[in-house]
Amino acid sequence: MNFKLLIAAAGVALALGGCKKDKASTTPPAATKTANKTTPTSKPSATSKPTATSKPTASGIPKTCDRAKYAKLALEQGTKVMAGVSMKDSTKQADLLASMTLYSGKKVRIEGPIVGICQGAGCWAAVRGPSGKHLNLKVKDGVVDFRALSKLGYYAVGEGVFTPTGHHGAQLALSGAMISKTRCQ
Numbered sequence: 001m002n003f004k005l006l007i008a009a010a011g012v013a014l015a016l017g018g019c020k021k022d023k024a025s026t027t028p029p030a031a032t033k034t035a036n037k038t039t040p041t042s043k044p045s046a047t048s049k050p051t052a053t054s055k056p057t058a059s060g061i062p063k064t065c066d067r068a069k070y071a072k073l074a075l076e077q078g079t080k081v082m083a084g085v086s087m088k089d090s091t092k093q094a095d096l097l098a099s100m101t102l103y104s105g106k107k108v109r110i111e112g113p114i115v116g117i118c119q120g121a122g123c124w125a126a127v128r129g130p131s132g133k134h135l136n137l138k139v140k141d142g143v144v145d146f147r148a149l150s151k152l153g154y155y156a157v158g159e160g161v162f163t164p165t166g167h168h169g170a171q172l173a174l175s176g177a178m179i180s181k182t183r184c185q
Contacts, residue, residue, distance in 0.1 A: 061113050061152055061153045061183075061184060062184060065113060065155070065184035065185060070113075070180055070182070071111050073155065073180045073182060074111075074155045074156065074157045074179060074180040075157055078157075078178040078181060079149055079179045079181065081158070081174070081177040081179060082139075082144065082174065082175060082176045083176030084177070084178055085109065085157050085158070085159055085176055085177060086159070087107070087108075087109040089109065090108075090110055090111045090157070091103070092110075092129050093110055093128075093129030093133040093135045094129060094130075094131040096108065096110070096135065096162055097133055097135075097170060100162075100164035100170060101164070104162060104163065105162070106161065106162055107159060107160065107161050107175070108160075108161075108162050109157065109158070109159040110129065110135055110157075110158060110159075110172060111127065111129075111155070111156065111158070112130070112155070113127070113128055113183075113184040114126065114127060114150050114152055115127070115128045115134060115152060116136075117146045117150065117152065118146065118147075119147070121141040121145070122145030122148065123138060123139055123140065123142075123144070123146070124137060124138045124168060124171065125137045125146040125156060125179075127156050127158065135170060135172060136166070136168050136169075136170075137156065137160065137171070137172055137174045138160075138163075138166055138168065138171040138172060138173060144174075149179055151183070152183075153183035153184050154179055154180050154181070154182070154184070155179070155180040156177055156179045156180070157177060157178050157179075158172060158174055158176070158177035158178075159172070159174075159175055159176055159177070160172035160173045160176070161173045161175070
């Protein structure tokens, strides 16, 4: 009888303990949400050019990495999430955020190092693009737990329908992804 009570309590805790918008599970600092719109907090310098040997940030994730190398690793040897990836080309996160109405409701592919993971239910992973802009790969609570599949710095290639006004701001309703097993260096 105690076992059934324990299982019921665990089910209630999972149902109530899903993804919450709190300090532990919010959109990464490169974007802030205001009135259901994602607004960049800083602009990349027009003169700065990324290099494959950038110094790591405070989180240990380099600001840039060899995107072609890590995308290839993720696609060829990475962990398949849901349907995987079928689209050939990625759209830059900065382009998506600059033209949200143009891309709204369209299937797109993004890629970059994972710079944030939902700590509530593991329902999103924030992916940083080449310009430093972030977008979340979002799934329904319980479908995928990014905490178990990935770590900060792992390179992700994901595709899904772009939504400018999701629970955590602009995001992709994920249909599939490939996540490398190697940290971006």
